[in-house]
Amino acid sequence: MGKERIVVITGANSGIGKTAAHMFAKEGHSVVMACRDLEKSKHVQQEIKEESNNTRIDLLRLDMSSFASIRQFCTVFKEKYERLDVLVHNAAYFNHGSTYRLSPDNIELTFATNTFGPYLMTTLLLEHLKKSSDARILHASSSITKHFFDPKRQIDFDQVIGEMENVKGFSVYNMYCQSKMALILLTFKMAKEFEQYGIKVNALQINGAKMSKETLQKVTPKWRMIARIQNLFFPPPEKMAEIYVYMCTSDACKEMTGKLMNDKKEIMVRGVKKPNLLMEIKQLVGTSYYPLYADQQENQDKMWELCEEVANHR
Numbered sequence: 151m152g153k154e155r156i157v158v159i160t161g162a163n164s165g166i167g168k169t170a171a172h173m174f175a176k177e178g179h180s181v182v183m184a185c186r187d188l189e190k191s192k193h194v195q196q197e198i199k200e201e202s203n204n205t206r207i208d209l210l211r212l213d214m215s216s217f218a219s220i221r222q223f224c225t226v227f228k229e230k231y232e233r234l235d236v237l238v239h240n241a242a243y244f245n246h247g248s249t250y251r252l253s254p255d256n257i258e259l260t261f262a263t264n265t266f267g268p269y270l271m272t273t274l275l276l277e278h279l280k281k282s283s284d285a286r287i288l289h290a291s292s293s294i295t296k297h298f299f300d301p302k303r304q305i306d307f308d309q310v311i312g313e314m315e316n317v318k319g320f321s322v323y324n325m326y327c328q329s330k331m332a333l334i335l336l337t338f339k340m341a342k343e344f345e346q347y348g349i350k351v352n353a354l355q356i357n358g359a360k361m362s363k364e365t366l367q368k369v370t371p372k373w374r375m376i377a378r379i380q381n382l383f384f385p386p387p388e389k390m391a392e393i394y395v396y397m398c399t400s401d402a403c404k405e406m407t408g409k410l411m412n413d414k415k416e417i418m419v420r421g422v423k424k425p426n427l428l429m430e431i432k433q434l435v436g437t438s439y440y441p442l443y444a445d446q447q448e449n450q451d452k453m454w455e456l457c458e459e460v461a462n463h464r
């Protein structure tokens with residue numbers, strides 16, 4: 151294929167997504183910013199156009215927590231574009247509070263936005279991805295999934311849809327952690343399912359990126375304080391955005407699929423079942439290993455089936 155790719159990036163109005171949109175634009179790609187608030191995103195679109203000298207920066211409305219909005223986005227996208235080369239699932243909900251919230255489809259908001267939404271969007275865009283000769287899907291995961299090194303930790307498959315309303319101790323942090331593990335399970339499963347079409351599916355483990363002032367305003371006061379401290383140590387969003395571009399456009403990653411990459415551009419490998427102390431430390435502190443849980447076929451199949459059921463029946 152030619153050099154220019156058609157790139158859809160969700161949540162492209164702030165943070166890593168915005169920075170990545172800039173970078174894709176500067177490389178001359180056609181960028182579709184998929185954002186829920188068009189009013190505030192319009193300014194970002196304009197800024198990217200001017201700074202990159204690239205006029206092919208589109209802005210389409212997408213609320214990733216709403217199946218109707220995802221369907222609407224995909225219909226509009228398919229009418230406007232003949233194929234899709236790169237799909238970056240960057241948008242996420244992570245308010246880290248204890249407030250239980252439901253999506254318009256009556257699904258717990260974290261899972262609706264971070265897992266079921268991306269699944270539905272990918273399946274609706276599948277035919278367009280098949281038309282690309284170098285289609286790549288990228289999921290933004292998180293080092294929060296390290297909690298799954300605890301062998302007792304699992305996704306509460308029976309409770310992620312919306313049954314947690316009256317459960318004591320409900321926390322968005324916990325749902326966020328599960329939703330990001332779910333995304334890794336989907337990455338591995340989708341890579342196998344889509345191999346026959348030549349579509350590559352990978353994920354990036356994000357350890358941290360400085361949060362902007364706007365992003366800090368979205369989280370609860372407690373998390374804002376923690377995030378301000380983290381910001382002193384976290385790298386700027388450019389670091390992760392550059393890896394998005396690398397994974398989605400470089401020749402080095404052209405044949406890569408079903409992989410989780412870390413912030414050093416290394417492919418991560420699965421951890422071990424019964425680690426000795428040294429290995430336990432390596433798993434928890436380092437970025438070379440991901441939890442064994444993610445590699446278990448049974449978990450991948452369960453997540454895939456749940457996504458199919460939820461996305462097709464609401």
Ligand SMILES: NC(=O)c1ccc[n+]([C@@H]2O[C@H](COP(=O)([O-])OP(=O)(O)OC[C@H]3O[C@@H](n4cnc5c(N)ncnc54)[C@H](OP(=O)(O)O)[C@@H]3O)[C@@H](O)[C@H]2O)c1
Nearest residue numbers: 161164165166213214215240241242290292356358359365
């Ligand atoms: N920053 C970190 O330290 C860190 C660490 C690990 C993983 N990550 C992951 O990295 C990705 C980017 O995060 P970030 O740090 O760049 O945060 P951010 O600046 O808040 O960006 C998140 C983006 O997602 C969008 N979004 C949220 N809910 C949406 C919805 N329902 N529909 C459409 N868009 C929605 C936001 O739009 P609005 O502006 O309208 O809210 C925003 O554009 C996320 O997947 C996050 O989980 C980040």
